[in-house]
Amino acid sequence: MSSTTGAGGLFPGGAWTTRAPKTSERVARELVNHIIGHDLAEGAKLPNEKQLVEVFDVGRTTLREALRLLETRGVITIRSGPGGGPVVRRPRPDDLREGLTLILQFAGASLTDVLEARATLEPRIASLAATRLTSNRIEELARSVETMRDSCEDHDVFLDENRRFHTTIAEASGSSGLWVFNETLKSIADGAVVGVEYTPRRRLAVAEAHHKIVEALRSRDPRSAEAAMRAHVEEAGAFWGRHYPELSARGVRWVQ
Incomplete structure (x- = not known):
């Protein structure tokens, strides 16, 4: 077997070398x-x-x-x-977007792969948040649901509230790692960026799903919160698959 020499390679004898920092x-x-x-x-x-x-x-x-x-x-x-x-300047989760997008693009990942990753992370995040959310945060989420319902004809309001809802729960989970990765995944597979349109009927359906999540969080029941979030994110993925099959199967791209 041949050996590779140089920084980060194998010298003869099998010793792995690490480049000294500049x-x-x-x-x-x-x-x-x-x-x-x-x-x-x-x-x-x-x-x-x-x-x-x-x-x-x-x-x-x-x-x-x-x-x-x-x-x-x-x-x-x-x-x-x-x-x-x-x-x-404090680094933000979105700062990871370009690096992770490139990794996923070279790995041949699709937007469906990103949605599946979110469907794995977000239920766990909701489970953690169920026992860690303050009462004020729960009421904040409830108001977000009402804003969605009252402004279902306004697509921009819907998008803003949808992002705020999921970010608030992720922050309240107390897990910095899950929050950072979930925010980054959201920015990579952002429906508004890649061309997904939500009808007023669909917006109301999302608001109802958010209401169920809020009620589960209000009960302080991790399992119920996890189940409600899982149902929501899986339905979101199914919606993309039904209405935007070509988009869902499209590979992740560095420049959307």
Whole structure:
């Protein structure tokens, strides 16, 4: 069997090698640790380029490479002009969208695959939220349902409330990992983005499904909440399959 040499490959003898981090990557990681360790709020200014070069004892090229890396990861923004420089930006779940979309595209995944992943995650999220949602959050969800019902002729209101409903439950689950991945999956298979149209009748049906979820959450019964959410997301997938079969089977694309 032949051996591959080089970074990340196998040297003769079978030892796996790991590439040592570049100096710019080390600087980027230390800046992240600084931001988190000091609990810097979004919008907080970091030291300017001259100060950072001195702190890390690196050249300007290395520092700028580190800052560009952090900017692509959504950790900072670079403001130009007088008084500009690196400013803290908290990464968001949607920042994962492009990377995960590319992985799924190369894996040959379809939008149905993404919907199936959501159908696995969201019932568990609802189960966790059933015992963790505050009463205020439950009432917030109930008001969302009423807004959906009262504005069933307004497609934009429906979309906004639908996103808010699912995001609120995911946040209330207390699981950062599930929340992040579910938000990312939602952004990849967003019906409004890929061309799904919901009739007023369908919007009312979604509002009724949301009402059942709210009642299950209000009962603080994890199993009922899980079952109500599963029925909802599975029906959503079935709706896509019935009315948009070609779209459902379409491969995930980096650029929608």
